[in-house]
Amino acid sequence: MSHTNEQETLRVSKIKNGTVIDHIPAGRALAVLRLLGITGGEGHVITVTMNVKSGKLGKKDLVKVEDLELMAEQVNKLTLIAPTATINIIRNYEVVEKRAVKLPDRITGILRCTNPGCITRQPMEHVSSKFIVVSKTPLRLECEYCGRYLEEEEVLKQLTQ
Amino acid sequence: MWKFRDVISILDYTRDELEHLFSVTDRVLERPVDVGKPLEGNIVATAFIEPSTRTRLSFETAAKRLGAEIINLEPQLSSMTKGESLTDTLRMLDDYADLIVIRSPYEGSAKHAADICEHPVINGGDGTQHHPTQAMIDLYTIRKLKGRIDGLEVGVVGDLKYGRAAASFIYGLTKFNVRKIWLVSPEPLSPRPELMDRLRKMSVDIVKTENIEEAVENVDILYVTRIQKERFPDLAEYEKLRGSYVITRKLLSRAREGLKVLHPLPRVDELSNDVDDTPYQAYFVQAKLGVPVRMALIGLVLGVF
Numbered sequence A: 001m002s003h004t005n006e007q008e009t010l011r012v013s014k015i016k017n018g019t020v021i022d023h024i025p026a027g028r029a030l031a032v033l034r035l036l037g038i039t040g041g042e043g044h045v046i047t048v049t050m051n052v053k054s055g056k057l058g059k060k061d062l063v064k065v066e067d068l069e070l071m072a073e074q075v076n077k078l079t080l081i082a083p084t085a086t087i088n089i090i091r092n093y094e095v096v097e098k099r100a101v102k103l104p105d106r107i108t109g110i111l112r113c114t115n116p117g118c119i120t121r122q123p124m125e126h127v128s129s130k131f132i133v134v135s136k137t138p139l140r141l142e143c144e145y146c147g148r149y150l151e152e153e154e155v156l157k158q159l160t161q
Numbered sequence B: 001m002w003k004f005r006d007v008i009s010i011l012d013y014t015r016d017e018l019e020h021l022f023s024v025t026d027r028v029l030e031r032p033v034d035v036g037k038p039l040e041g042n043i044v045a046t047a048f049i050e051p052s053t054r055t056r057l058s059f060e061t062a063a064k065r066l067g068a069e070i071i072n073l074e075p076q077l078s079s080m081t082k083g084e085s086l087t088d089t090l091r092m093l094d095d096y097a098d099l100i101v102i103r104s105p106y107e108g109s110a111k112h113a114a115d116i117c118e119h120p121v122i123n124g125g126d127g128t129q130h131h132p133t134q135a136m137i138d139l140y141t142i143r144k145l146k147g148r149i150d151g152l153e154v155g156v157v158g159d160l161k162y163g164r165a166a167a168s169f170i171y172g173l174t175k176f177n178v179r180k181i182w183l184v185s186p187e188p189l190s191p192r193p194e195l196m197d198r199l200r201k202m203s204v205d206i207v208k209t210e211n212i213e214e215a216v217e218n219v220d221i222l223y224v225t226r227i228q229k230e231r232f233p234d235l236a237e238y239e240k241l242r243g244s245y246v247i248t249r250k251l252l253s254r255a256r257e258g259l260k261v262l263h264p265l266p267r268v269d270e271l272s273n274d275v276d277d278t279p280y281q282a283y284f285v286q287a288k289l290g291v292p293v294r295m296a297l298i299g300l301v302l303g304v305f
């Protein structure tokens, strides 16, 4: 809708090149940046907009990163906390590509298994966690090592707090 | 296919693959004691980070009967006491041996071992879910005593939450067409949601109950397990639950004719000694079959059968 577009562009000036992550559930923009491993230390101009009105979501967050085009493999893990997010690639002020995030089959190293006896929880062994997606809605992951389930609520807790 | 494949979970095997293992075991049993020494010149390493009697010794016996040499990691005497990681220890064993049998308290150690080792790894029990070779022995025992696994009603009693033998056995049963599985445990030891969820997806006919009498009256096989004291966070809780079910000769008087009682052993007080000299007793046979089944397994994995 051009109406909301205008409101948003009023709020933040247009960027020439980069990525706009739109339709992030309200309040999760910072968690999105953290999950992407973007700290600000990379030097890109980053604009975070939180709690703006959205037709689809009621309220939403947005993240704009200038001069960086995020690749599918990088953003797909966002499904864990922002399944509604859309990734807009901006070139010369125009949206040239729009993608929904897609849940990968495997999630490596981001989440922690809840089973303290799991090999991935033994600091000495240096084994990264690996989860397989068992169900998308509600989100349910399975530890590839110990078989313990990781439920959506726990995933959100780990990634947003 | 078995050759050079890691043995991590019974869930990884098809019914056909298990049947193949069973027929190789039959062949091993037909040629008592000496099946030749097909593994002469091979070295099998055992890395048991958790105590074991039967599993370790039967693996050793099986490997030796096939002509292989054995090296044992003794965790208490090894550099693990100086803080060396399991990962580094396994890398070393992988350099020395042709096959590694591992038991560890950490869940998923066997998969991790398989990921880092070039040589095949056999899971000798890890954590609370997987003990695939025990399940293979259990299934083989039933097939041998009953002539089939399909169509039977099977009761699994005891610690279904922490007991890996029970979990693996249940997973193993799902590879066959059993008529019904009775899961009998006190509520705090009932199976994990993960196990129940997997069973639901496999559409197995399951009855969950705390009523042991009813289960005993209905089943052809009663699989009894020990309450896993070592996995209880709280010992007072263990004391409350131990002895929840005691299988006695008297209880079994309600059983169907031909009922067989299995137990992966060791037992504590959940299975009374007065069952030992009844026709129900099948656990000593089961323990004895540990060697031929593991001989067949090692031979298949190392490609000589």
Ligand SMILES: Nc1ncnc2c1ncn2[C@@H]1O[C@H](COP(=O)(O)OP(=O)(O)OP(=O)(O)O)[C@@H](O)[C@H]1O
Pocket (backbone or CB within 6 Å): A001, A005, A008, A009, A013, A014, A015, A016, A020, A022, A062, A064, A086, A088, A090, A092, A093, A094, A095, A098
């Ligand atoms: N040059 C730009 N600089 C900054 N933000 C931009 C730029 N172009 C588009 N955007 C933002 O990117 C998002 C997607 O832009 P688009 O024009 O596709 O909006 P839309 O039609 O509302 O899309 P959708 O259907 O995904 O909501 C919007 O939030 C918009 O404000």
Ligand SMILES: [Mg+2]
Pocket (backbone or CB within 6 Å): A001, A004
């Ligand atoms: Mg929009």
Ligand SMILES: [Zn+2]
Pocket (backbone or CB within 6 Å): A113, A114, A115, A118, A119, A120, A143, A144, A145, A146, A147, A148, B108
């Ligand atoms: Zn785990």
